[in-house]
Amino acid sequence: MSQPVKLFIPGPVEVSAKTFAAMTAPMIGHRGNDFKALYEGIMPGLKTLFGTQQPVLLSTSSAWGIMEGAVRNLVKKGVLNCMCGAFSDKWYDVSKRCGKRAEPLQVDWGEPIDPAEVDRKLATGRFDAVTLIHNETSTGVMSPLAEISDVVRKYPEVAFIVDTVSSFSALPIAMDQLGIDLMLTGSQKALALPPGLSLFACSDKAYRRAAELSDRGYYFDLLEFKKNAEQFMTPSTPAIPQIYALRSKLEDIFQEGLEARYQRHRETNALVHRWVESNGFEFFAREGFRSVTLTCVRNNRGIDVAAFVKRLRQEHGFQIDGGYGKIKGYTFRISNMGDETSASMEPLLEAMNAVLRR
Ligand SMILES: Cc1ncc(COP(=O)(O)O)c(C=O)c1O
Known part of the structure; x- marks a missing residue:
């Protein structure tokens, strides 16, 4: 590696x-x-x-x-x-x-x-x-x-x-x-x-x-x-x-506190949602029923998801998921669960912007 x-x-x-x-x-x-x-x-x-x-x-x-x-x-x-x-x-x-x-x-x-x-x-x-x-x-x-x-x-x-x-x-x-x-x-x-x-x-x-x-x-x-x-x-x-x-x-x-933990997940999730919307993508999940721990992005822009995922990994060292099972390539998934904070997720979102721009 x-x-x-x-x-x-x-x-x-x-x-x-x-x-x-x-x-x-x-x-x-x-x-x-x-x-x-x-x-x-x-x-x-x-x-x-x-x-x-x-x-x-x-x-x-x-x-x-x-x-x-x-x-x-x-x-x-x-x-x-x-x-x-x-x-x-x-x-x-x-x-x-x-x-x-x-x-x-x-x-x-x-x-x-x-x-x-x-x-x-x-x-x-x-x-x-x-x-x-x-x-x-x-x-x-x-x-x-x-x-x-x-x-x-x-x-x-x-x-x-x-x-x-x-x-x-x-x-x-x-x-x-x-x-x-x-x-x-x-x-x-x-x-x-x-x-x-x-x-x-x-x-x-x-x-x-x-x-x-x-x-x-x-x-x-x-x-x-x-x-x-x-x-x-x-x-x-x-x-x-x-x-x-x-x-x-x-x-x-x-130590963090349960409410703070739940709030942190809502915030990091909202950050990813804003990225999706500002980049002209859509959500795969129906509104009102979207996960707070991950975002499944619909590839309505028709990008080459496999290449996007590969370049993010090779050029920026971030691994996202290129879609699961029958929706592989039609979607990609970004997790915000665990220890992530807004600060720790920003570099990923910037890297995704950089890869999409080129
Ligand atoms: C919602 C859900 N249930 C069950 C599983 C299966 O978990 P495991 O592969 O750890 O047995 C997964 C795995 O990603 C999952 O996301």
Whole structure:
């Protein structure tokens, strides 16, 4: 690599030197008091971030592990997969691969999930679980979580499974208040940790449902996680350096203050939005439903996206994303999640101007 490249892709994002340094703390055994103290020490902060009274569980896997585990543990009758982009579409495929009866609620990419449609589907009585991706990273769409949770609440037998992978900690998401039964996130998005750890929490209803299912497997068995978390342990050997990094990041988050953190994400996001508008581009996501952590730009100017991305990287050392899946090249994505500030994002926007001008 000729020069260090700074990441502005929607995960993994840039990891701070402080976080990396935290990962080098001495290794400890995961069944001993040192680990229990580590996990117990971060639990209150994690509960605050999740907006839950439930234990927050740590899985040494990427988010897909818990996304698959959620389906295996919580779907008995049938699952409604809300689909509005690459990751939410894939969850339908994964549900079927787990041998579950799954039905899509598909909207066009760029559109959010409509609460009224969720209501119509759940009213059929065919489902006891629903999956929703709050912030669809491929399209930059943020679906209306509060309105959808109001709908799901009307159906007590339905387990509400919510992926907050690319929105968690960038805006408030109060799991218990929203009636979410399983909420999950990953480490490499707004938390700005290296990839490889996922975090999740479950409601009592989720644990009761899991107990009714016999083929939960082991690695992602919710009841194993719960039993172990009661002793501040994990079912299997966890990625301890990642958990050191998480401890360090929680210090940063609470030092900054949650409101300041949310405000910073709104500001950096608005900065990117202004860049989009002032350069004659459009947004891929419908107005009113745009992510605060990334911007999916519609390539209405017909630029050569691959060349644009390549030159930004080679000439300026910034990595943005050239579009995901079927909208690659028709869109490009710029992340503002993690530790970014207006000051740290300005050089990227200037570099994008410079590349576009030539
Ligand atoms: C919203 C969302 N959900 C799930 C995933 C899958 O995460 P992972 O690849 O870390 O398992 C991603 C990855 O980008 C994502 O953006």
